[in-house]
Amino acid sequence: MQSNKFTEKELDVFTSKANVLKFLTKKIKLSKIELIYDFTLSDWKNDKQNILKNISKYFSNTIVIRSSAIGEDSFQCSEAGTYESILNINPNLKNSVKSGIQKVINSYNKKHNLNSQNQILIQNQTKNIKISGVVFSRSVDNGRPYYVINFEEGGSTTGVTQGEINNTIKIYRNVKSSKIPKVWTNLIRSIKEIESILKSTSLDIE
Numbered sequence: 622m623q624s625n626k627f628t629e630k631e632l633d634v635f636t637s638k639a640n641v642l643k644f645l646t647k648k649i650k651l652s653k654i655e656l657i658y659d660f661t662l663s664d665w666k667n668d669k670q671n672i673l674k675n676i677s678k679y680f681s682n683t684i685v686i687r688s689s690a691i692g693e694d695s696f697q698c699s700e701a702g703t704y705e706s707i708l709n710i711n712p713n714l715k716n717s718v719k720s721g722i723q724k725v726i727n728s729y730n731k732k733h734n735l736n737s738q739n740q741i742l743i744q745n746q747t748k749n750i751k752i753s754g755v756v757f758s759r760s761v762d763n764g765r766p767y768y769v770i771n772f773e774e775g776g777s778t779t780g781v782t783q784g785e786i787n788n789t790i791k792i793y794r795n796v797k798s799s800k801i802p803k804v805w806t807n808l809i810r811s812i813k814e815i816e817s818i819l820k821s822t823s824l825d826i827e
Contacts, residue, residue: 639689639742648818652811655744656680659689662726663737673715680712682745686721689740690729704728708746750776752804754788756812758824766794766822768809794822
């Protein structure tokens with residue numbers, strides 16, 4: 622993402638995936654962000670038991686354990702898919718939660734990203750998925766004004782991010798809403814809302 626329209630204090634928000642999602646949660650109306658709980662590697666090192674207790678307290682359904690490294694999702698760059706995400710974890714099984722968290726931490730270590738302020742992001746795992754994927758709000762190769770949607774149909778959410786599925790559709794940014802295929806209408810509306818909030822038209826949204 623690229624923008625110079627935020628104050629220095631506001632820009633501090635755009636340092637990690639968790640921070641961006643928490644910022645957007647307070648503002649979006651046309652889309653939904655699943656419940657968030659996050660903590661730093663330093664927090665985990667010093668207070669594992671309390672963190673595990675909080676996870677079992679806040680979540681009653683299946684969770685996903687996600688990376689949220691400093692700089693992973695920022696105005697300067699996007700590193701989508703660089704680190705691990707662990708799916709299908711029961712929040713009440715402490716050993717499973719600990720193992721999932723450690724796998725994400727190991728993925729930081731493999732990339733030699735040892736920042737103690739890197740975060741772990743816990744969220745409810747979305748159910749009843751029909752379509753999932755990644756949207757770029759400009760063409761990746763040349764920045765042309767197209768929404769580029771890489772998607773897969775069905776309950777899986779990993780095909781696009783792991784490079785196994787490559788269904789792609791491009792929608793011209795300035796096309797009339799009535800010309801957009803119905804299946805994508807609400808998605809494009811929600812992306813435009815996020816662009817307005819973030820004051821940027823160069824986004825990478827998973």
